[in-house]
Amino acid sequence: MSRLERTMNRYRSLRCSGIADELQELVAHAEANAVSYLDFAEQLAEREQQVRERKRLAGNRKRAQLPPGKQLEDFDYRHQTTITKRQVHALLDFGFIDNRQNLVFIGPPGVGKTHLAVGIADKALDAGYKVLFRNALELVEELELAEMKGELKKKIAQLTRFDLLVIDELGYLPMSRQARYTLFQLVHAFYEYRSLILTTNKDFTDWGEFFHHDNVAVPIIDRVIHHSSIYMLGGESYRLREKTTAG
Template identity: 65%
Template sequence: MPSIETTVAKFRGLRCTSIAAGLPDLLAAAETNEVSYLEFADMLVEHERRQRNHKRILRNRKAAGFPTIKRLEEFDYRYQTTITKRQVNALLDFSFIDNRENLIFIGPPGVGKTHLAIGIGHKAVEAGYKVLFTRAAELVESLDLALAKGELKARITALAKNDLLIIDELGYLPMNKTALYNLFQLVNSLYEYRSIVVTTNKEFTAWGDFFHDDNVAVPIIDRLVHHSRVFMLGGESYRLRQKLTG
């Protein structure tokens, strides 16, 4: 008769590590509840599935590179004049990712654009999607470095492995021609293939100002806006309100 140690070792050999780790407790629960053989087999499989899914979510959350934890449940809609909780919750079926649509949050500093983007990103990870968060300045720098090394195509391919790319603070800093070229290459490669979330303090009519070239700004805007949902955020600056009331 096999011992529990040898059975655990066999499960580990099959890379069913969660079953191996939890087998004593699973056996005890099965004996207590007098489950059938089929029910016990299902218990084992379901335990392994749940644990693998949990570990995958933890890996993907770490890989997403969120700078901080921002939950949608913590977002204060009372000071928002142009976007509602219902509108945001409607995005959480993630049909926009499945349909390769983009989300664009436009508004002045401090109204919660980044909070919403990170909150949606966290929910997407929990739903099983691969997400990457990057600030626009960091993205531009990484693409510029990849171009200098002759690895721009490889870098864009790596970024495209994510289901959702969040580009935060686009337009806060001006871009030179090389940065514009690189950004266009990225956006063009992801167009109708992956979803992008953009936060920006500039309306589309002002994008030529920080791009310094309408000939590049127009095709970038065209690819971002086509198949997109645009949200104009208003209201009082959340950070300023905290400072004044703190």
């Protein structure tokens, strides 16, 4: 085994794979350009940081579980005129995440609510934030299962490790009393601590319908809309338009 290979193995044992993988190239560049010891040490550290950052972002993206094919660049503002490109781009400094605020997109099915939510979440991942996407029904089922196991607090603690939680399609189906309880626990845990993006087909005045007028509806709404930006989307369904066009 050569000296270079032994050194590379030492870096790997120290979990510096970024340096190990590119050490031969870095050494050759340093020798060819008479790089000083300090500059070489800086290059090693910089390369390792770059590799670790790429791995961190890739890991965040995998854990986020965003549905594919919903980039902001593909959003059709010509069709969805109730929100502007300027309004959406103003959110991409992610001050709402830094300030623990929420975004709520309200509108009928097919008008682009999920596309906007996922597109913004995708940009948040690029900016280094930890994001998780969940369909509302799936999320409630996860919370109910955790409650049955006596692990609701543990499950909510896991969710609050994310900087941003996207809850999609809230309100499409009525919720049981247990589901309402677990959802309240989650919203309460996120309140002024982490950020939510919600998409829903119901205005807040109609939330009592799928909460069965339960008293928990009011505190959930209160915590969601406090420190929130709310966007009412209208217009014709994208999916209906595409089907009509195809026909």
